[in-house]
Amino acid sequence: MTLVLVKNSPSDDLRRRIADAGALIFDVDGTMAETEEIHREAFNEAFVAVGVDWHWGRRIYKELLRIAGGKERIRAFDQMRRSGPPLSDTVVARLHRIKTERFAALMAAKGCALRPGVQALLEAAWKREQRVAIATTTTRVNIDALLAPVLGTDWETKFAAVVAADDVARKKPAPDVYLEVLSQLDLPAASCIAIEDSGNGLLAAIRAGVPVLITRSLYFHDDTFNGALGVLEDLGELFVSGT
Numbered sequence: 001m002t003l004v005l006v007k008n009s010p011s012d013d014l015r016r017r018i019a020d021a022g023a024l025i026f027d028v029d030g031t032m033a034e035t036e037e038i039h040r041e042a043f044n045e046a047f048v049a050v051g052v053d054w055h056w057g058r059r060i061y062k063e064l065l066r067i068a069g070g071k072e073r074i075r076a077f078d079q080m081r082r083s084g085p086p087l088s089d090t091v092v093a094r095l096h097r098i099k100t101e102r103f104a105a106l107m108a109a110k111g112c113a114l115r116p117g118v119q120a121l122l123e124a125a126w127k128r129e130q131r132v133a134i135a136t137t138t139t140r141v142n143i144d145a146l147l148a149p150v151l152g153t154d155w156e157t158k159f160a161a162v163v164a165a166d167d168v169a170r171k172k173p174a175p176d177v178y179l180e181v182l183s184q185l186d187l188p189a190a191s192c193i194a195i196e197d198s199g200n201g202l203l204a205a206i207r208a209g210v211p212v213l214i215t216r217s218l219y220f221h222d223d224t225f226n227g228a229l230g231v232l233e234d235l236g237e238l239f240v241s242g243t
Helices: 012-020 036-050 058-064 070-080 089-110 118-127 140-151 176-185 199-207
Strands: 002-005 023-026 131-135 161-163 192-196 212-215 230-232 239-242
Touching (some): 023 118, 023 176, 036 089, 089 140, 176 192, 176 199
Parallel strands (some): 023 131, 023 192, 192 212, 212 230
């Protein structure tokens, strides 16, 4: 049993454009894997560990995901509170550090599979010697927690560029991660394709001049993605089981 590209759904033009791109640039959370529920659990465990009387349910977390970056979400939620002194920078940093540790531990204990079609698209790109990169607002520790179990501990060597949260000054929807990836790849933006799941990711890539393919995710499924090359439920739509 092998994986072969579907004809006519999605369009052959889109499939050819993916295959002919100078590089495929992947977002991570929500795009490569549905990690956000594990992130949310890790945040809530960090709040308990530090003694902060917060709990993020799905509704509030969906709102907070409009803000890129873990520390930024903590600060935003802190500002949303109607009473109490603001958290100090020290407490915010401690919360984020513990959250990152808890995320890694939860990933190790539970695992998180790549979304449908992700590994197939990666392997197809590597087989045709197409360059693949990562542009994300998560940390390298979090990327490693996801990719090391499924792609091997040497996963980073398989990517032509990896740009994460701490590598740039501004997070998505600013274009910084994409501009840095393009600089490392030394490729024109229009020759690449970004693969994203959120409106912020779409804006970041478009602002850098990179065409975008959207794969809808749990938390951003109902977003409007004006300007995208295409919108898929998941990358598995590019493939079908065959012989």
